[in-house]
Amino acid sequence: MNKKVGIITFHASHNFGSMLQAYALQQVILHMGFDCKIINFRTKRQNDFYTPRFMKQKGIKRFLKNILTLGYIKQSYLQYGIFERFLFENLILTDRTYTTLEELEQDTELKFDYIISGSDQIWNISCIDFDWAYFLPFVKEGKRIAYAPSMGRRVLSEIGSSCDSQIKTCLKEYDSISVREKMTAQKICDISGYRYTPEVVVDPTLLYPRNEWIKLAGDTPLLKKDYLLLYMPAFDKKTFNLARKYAKSKQLPIILTLLPNHSKWGVLEVYGKAEFHCVTGPLEFLNLCKYAKVIVGNSFHAVIFSMTFERPFYAVDGVKDDRISNLLQKADILNEHNLDEKNLHILQQMPIPERCNYEEVFSSLSQEIDTSFAFLKDALK
Numbered sequence: 001m002n003k004k005v006g007i008i009t010f011h012a013s014h015n016f017g018s019m020l021q022a023y024a025l026q027q028v029i030l031h032m033g034f035d036c037k038i039i040n041f042r043t044k045r046q047n048d049f050y051t052p053r054f055m056k057q058k059g060i061k062r063f064l065k066n067i068l069t070l071g072y073i074k075q076s077y078l079q080y081g082i083f084e085r086f087l088f089e090n091l092i093l094t095d096r097t098y099t100t101l102e103e104l105e106q107d108t109e110l111k112f113d114y115i116i117s118g119s120d121q122i123w124n125i126s127c128i129d130f131d132w133a134y135f136l137p138f139v140k141e142g143k144r145i146a147y148a149p150s151m152g153r154r155v156l157s158e159i160g161s162s163c164d165s166q167i168k169t170c171l172k173e174y175d176s177i178s179v180r181e182k183m184t185a186q187k188i189c190d191i192s193g194y195r196y197t198p199e200v201v202v203d204p205t206l207l208y209p210r211n212e213w214i215k216l217a218g219d220t221p222l223l224k225k226d227y228l229l230l231y232m233p234a235f236d237k238k239t240f241n242l243a244r245k246y247a248k249s250k251q252l253p254i255i256l257t258l259l260p261n262h263s264k265w266g267v268l269e270v271y272g273k274a275e276f277h278c279v280t281g282p283l284e285f286l287n288l289c290k291y292a293k294v295i296v297g298n299s300f301h302a303v304i305f306s307m308t309f310e311r312p313f314y315a316v317d318g319v320k321d322d323r324i325s326n327l328l329q330k331a332d333i334l335n336e337h338n339l340d341e342k343n344l345h346i347l348q349q350m351p352i353p354e355r356c357n358y359e360e361v362f363s364s365l366s367q368e369i370d371t372s373f374a375f376l377k378d379a380l381k
Contacts, residue, residue: 017301052076082281
């Protein structure tokens with residue numbers, strides 16, 4: 001009988017990267033010969049954040065805002081349904097849905113041989129999705145494993161001593177700890193007094209074979225034209241303006257996917273300046289990446305999938321993002337894939353390559369991927 005693995009992560013965040021990393025880790029665990037379920041933990045705060053709705057009307061400004069963004073709200077409901085369908089059709093979930101840590105603690109039937117927390121920013125205490133459940137205090141039996149969780153970048157220096165103490169208490173119960181970034185590893189070393197030295201491992205999307213992502217993306221493009229795909233997990237004016245200037249120089253339409261956490265004012269700002277591909281879930285996102293003429297964004301997962309599908313891409317201020325810069329520096333291609341105000345003019349003059357070969361990048365990552373697999377295999381003994 002196969003041993004059972006439970007995963008707790010941001011699987012229900014309506015964010016392409018969050019759902020796809022959850023899917024990837026689940027598939028990797030299944031391919032290793034384990035039974036695997038994702039613990040369907042969805043807090044009320046998380047559900048409220050990702051569920052589209054009209055704003056409560058208090059004053060003329062909000063009334064006008066609701067009227068002006070009516071189309072956006074309608075499309076958001078459609079997109080919400082697509083994310084939920086992916087969730088229930090592609091992820092193996094526990095039969096029960098949990099909304100609080102107390103519910104997890106009280107369920108005596110929730111038993112696994114191994115419980116994995118990760119990946120994603122599940123240890124980022126300032127994140128809207130955060131809950132202490134992601135540190136596994138509810139686990140009564142079974143080995144506790146952390147695979148590639150992150151504390152985020154900005155909050156590391158802001159974590160107070162009270163949180164340090166609580167984190168330290170939770171970490172004591174873990175059997176194996178790995179994290180996604182060096183900064184998170186250093187923070188855990190500091191909190192624990194170097195009792196724990198976490199291994200830095202790759203994001204689960206890099207563990208899942210590239211040919212499997214290519215299959216998932218499908219063989220037929222959703223859009224029958226050339227386009228620039230712009231991906232921003234949250235609306236960022238600077239990223240949009242840089243992408244718009246670059247797209248204009250190449251005479252390409254901008255395709256922008258809607259996400260629930262794009263602000264309504266942000267959506268209003270780009271109306272008439274970009275095309276919204278609103279009916280987009282994780283699988284549609286993969287398809288849009290696969291067939292894009294070029295991809296621009298400020299997302300780590302946008303970079304990963306650009307390389308997976310061998311598409312040209314530019315990371316806005318990529319040199320300032322630790323995950324993106326570390327990834328691209330390994331193959332010495334950071335500067336040529338970074339987009340900012342300084343090099344925009346140069347990139348506007350350069351032709352877009354039909355296809356890019358990122359074999360050198362993946363070759364440079366092969367050792368880290370092997371090390372990450374080795375960590376998982378050892379932790380799941």
